[in-house]
Amino acid sequence: MNMKTERENGTEYKLFLRLFAVAVLIIVAAFGQFCSQKCAGKCRNLNITTTTANISVNRCKITTMCQKRCITVACYTTNAENTEENGGEDGAETLPDEYGGFTQSIPEDVADRLPDGAFSPNAAEVGQAASEIGSVAYLFSVISDSFGASFSSLLPTFATLVSCVLLAALCHSFTSGFAISSTVSFAVKLCSFCVISATAVSSLARLESYFDSLFNAVAAFVPLSGVLMAMGGNISGAASGTATLSATLAVCEFFCAKTVIPVFCICLSLSLVTVFDGHGANAGRNLAATVKKWYSTALGFIMMILTVSIVTQSVISSKIDNAAMRGAKYAASSFIPVVGGTLSGTLGTLVSSVELLRGAVGIVGIGVILLMLIPVIIELALLRGIFSLTAFLAGSVSASGEQGLLTSISELYGYLEGIAALSAAVFIIAFAVFAASSGAVA
Amino acid sequence: MGETFFKICGIALVSAMLITALKKFGTEMSTVLKLVAGLVAAAACVASMSPVIEFIREISGIGGGRLGEYSLFLLKVLGVAITVHICATVCRDCGEPSLAGYIEIGGKVEVIILSLPYISEIIGISVGLL
Numbered sequence: 001m002n003m004k005t006e007r008e009n010g011t012e013y014k015l016f017l018r019l020f021a022v023a024v025l026i027i028v029a030a031f032g033q034f035c036s037q038k039c040a041g042k043c044r045n046l047n048i049t050t051t052t053a054n055i056s057v058n059r060c061k062i063t064t065m066c067q068k069r070c071i072t073v074a075c076y077t078t079n080a081e082n083t084e085e086n087g088g089e090d091g092a093e094t095l096p097d098e099y100g101g102f103t104q105s106i107p108e109d110v111a112d113r114l115p116d117g118a119f120s121p122n123a124a125e126v127g128q129a130a131s132e133i134g135s136v137a138y139l140f141s142v143i144s145d146s147f148g149a150s151f152s153s154l155l156p157t158f159a160t161l162v163s164c165v166l167l168a169a170l171c172h173s174f175t176s177g178f179a180i181s182s183t184v185s186f187a188v189k190l191c192s193f194c195v196i197s198a199t200a201v202s203s204l205a206r207l208e209s210y211f212d213s214l215f216n217a218v219a220a221f222v223p224l225s226g227v228l229m230a231m232g233g234n235i236s237g238a239a240s241g242t243a244t245l246s247a248t249l250a251v252c253e254f255f256c257a258k259t260v261i262p263v264f265c266i267c268l269s270l271s272l273v274t275v276f277d278g279h280g281a282n283a284g285r286n287l288a289a290t291v292k293k294w295y296s297t298a299l300g301f302i303m304m305i306l307t308v309s310i311v312t313q314s315v316i317s318s319k320i321d322n323a324a325m326r327g328a329k330y331a332a333s334s335f336i337p338v339v340g341g342t343l344s345g346t347l348g349t350l351v352s353s354v355e356l357l358r359g360a361v362g363i364v365g366i367g368v369i370l371l372m373l374i375p376v377i378i379e380l381a382l383l384r385g386i387f388s389l390t391a392f393l394a395g396s397v398s399a400s401g402e403q404g405l406l407t408s409i410s411e412l413y414g415y416l417e418g419i420a421a422l423s424a425a426v427f428i429i430a431f432a433v434f435a436a437s438s439g440a441v442a
Numbered sequence: 443m444g445e446t447f448f449k450i451c452g453i454a455l456v457s458a459m460l461i462t463a464l465k466k467f468g469t470e471m472s473t474v475l476k477l478v479a480g481l482v483a484a485a486a487c488v489a490s491m492s493p494v495i496e497f498i499r500e501i502s503g504i505g506g507g508r509l510g511e512y513s514l515f516l517l518k519v520l521g522v523a524i525t526v527h528i529c530a531t532v533c534r535d536c537g538e539p540s541l542a543g544y545i546e547i548g549g550k551v552e553v554i555i556l557s558l559p560y561i562s563e564i565i566g567i568s569v570g571l572l
Contacts, residue, residue: 160509163501170498171516178527179542183550187519187557194560195512197567272564 094121095357098224105220107213110371113142118364127360133367146375154382157199161390168192169397189401196402197268200409203383204261207416210376211257214369218249218427221365225434228361232354233325237317237437244313245430248306255299256423263295264412271408285408292415299419303426314433362435366428373424377417384413446490450483476535484528515556522552
C-alpha cells in the first residue's frame with residue numbers, strides 16, 4: 001500500500017518535472033526572443049541602419065544561447081526523472097543502456113579478470129569494481145597472472161628457437177671443411193630464417209587481436225561517454241568529447257592497426273639481409289632502424305596532438321557548459337524564484353551523482369584497457385627477451401647469420417611494445433579526462 | 443661411439459702404412475687399398491653418426507611440426523654434403539679431380555633443390571604480409 005502511494009507520488013513528481021521543463025523552455029525562449037527584438041528596436045530608434053547585419057548576428061547568437069540553455073535545463077530535468085525512474089529499492093542508480101554495450105564489447109579473457117561488479121547495471125556495484133580495479137594489489141595480481149601465462153605459453157617458442165640455432169650451428173660446423181659448405185650454409189640459413197620468421201610472424205596475431213579488442217572497446221565507450229556527459233549537463237562536452245574520441249579512434253585505427261604490422265614486415269624483410277651476412281648487412285640493419293625511428297616519431301607526434309586535443313576540448317567545453325548552466329540557472333531563478341531555488345538543490349545532487357558514475361565508468365574503462373595492454377606488453381617483452389637470449393646463444397656457437405636476424409627481431413619487438421603502449425596511453429588519458437571531468441555546475 | 447672412432451683411426455693408420463709399403467712394389471695395389479680403406483672408414487663414419495641422427499630426431503619433437511621439418515631438412519642436407527664429400531674425395535684419390543668437381547656441382551644443385559620450398563615460403567611470407 002505504502003509502495004503504491006510512493007509510486008503515485010513519484011508519478012506526480014515526474015509530471016511536475018516535465019511541466020517545469022516545458023515552462024522553463026517557453027520562458028527562456030521568450031526571453032531570448034524579447035532580447036533580440038529589444039536590441040533590434042534600439043538600433044532602429046537610433047537610426048543605425050548599418051547595424052542591421054550585426055543585429056541579425058546578435059539575434060542568432062542569442063537564440064543559439066537560449067536554445068543551449070533550454071536544452072541544458074531540459075537535460076537536467078529529464079535526468080532527474082531518469083535517475084528516479086532507475087532507482088532501485090535501496091535507492092541505487094542504474095547506468096544507461098550504453099554501458100551494457102560497452103561491457104559486451106570486452107573480450108572474454110579480459111572479462112574473466114574483471115571484478116563481477118563491473119558488469120552490473122547498478123552504479124554502486126560498478127563503483128566498488130572500479131575501486132577494486134584501481135587498487136595496487138589487483139594490478140599486481142593481473143601482472144603476475146599475465147606473466148605466468150605468457151611465460152608458460154612462450155616456453156615452446158624458446159625451445160624451438162634454441163633448437164633451431166643449435167642445429168644450424170651443428171650443421172655449419174660439421175660442413176665447414178666441405179667443398180659445398182657455402183651452399184649448405186646458405187640452405188641452413190634460409191631454413192632457419194623460415195623457422196625464426198614464422199615464429200615472429202605468428203606472434204603478430206596476438207597484437208592484431210589486441211588492437212581489434214582495444215578499438216572495439218573504445219568504439220563502444222564513445223556513445224557511453226556522450227550519454228554520461230549529457231547526463232551531467234555537459235552538452236558541448238558530450239558533443240566535442242564524442243567527436244574527439246571518435247577522431248582519435250579513427251586515427252589510431254588507421255595508424256596502429258593498418259600500418260604497424262606492414263612496417264614490422266618491412267623491417268623484418270630488411271633484416272633478411274643480415275642473415276646472409278653480406279656487405280649489405282649493416283646497411284639493411286641501419287635502414288630498418290631508420291624506418292622504425294621515423295614511424296615511431298610520426299606516430300608519437302600524432303598521438304601527442306590527439307592527447308592535447310582531447311584535454312583542451314574537455315577543458316574548453318567544460319567552461320562553456322558551466323557558463324551556459326549559470327545563465328540557465330540565473331534565468332530560471334529570476335523568472336520563477338521559488339522553484340528556481342529548489343531546482344538549484346536538485347541539480348547539485350544530480351551533478352554529483354553523475355560525476356560519481358563518470359568516475360566509476362571511466363576507471364572501469366581504464367581498467368579494461370590496462371587488462372588488454374598488460375598481457376600484450378608482457379608477452380612482447382618476454383618475446384624480446386627470448387629473441388635476445390637466443391641471439392646471444394647464436395653468437396656464442398658461431399651462428400653469426402642467425403644472431404643478426406634474432407637481434408633485429410628482438411629490436412622490432414621493442415618497437416611493437418612502444419606502439420602498443422602508445423596507442424593504449426592515448427585512450428587511457430582520454431578515459432582519465434572523462435572520469436575526472438566535472439558536471440556543468442553554476 | 444668411442445670404439446668406432448678408434449677403429450676408424452686404426453683402419454686409417456694401418457691402411458696408410460700398408461699403402462706406403464705397397465707403393466714400393468706397385469701403384470695399382472696401393473690405389474685399390476686406398477679406395478677400400480677409404481670406403482670402409484667412410485662407412486664406419488656414417489654408421490657412427492646414428493646417435494647424432496637420433497638426437498636430431500629427438501630435438502625435432504620438442505618444438506612441434508615446424509622444427510621437425512627443419513631437422514629433416516638439415517639431415518637431408520647433411521646427408522648430401524657427406525655423400526658429396528666422400529665421393530669427391532674418392533674421385534680425387536683415383537686421380538680424377540674433374541669428376542670430383544662435377545660431383546660437387548651436383549651436390550650444390552641437390553642442396554638448392556632441397557631448399558626451394560623454403561625460398562618459395564619466404565616469398566610467400568613477404569607477399570602475404572605486404
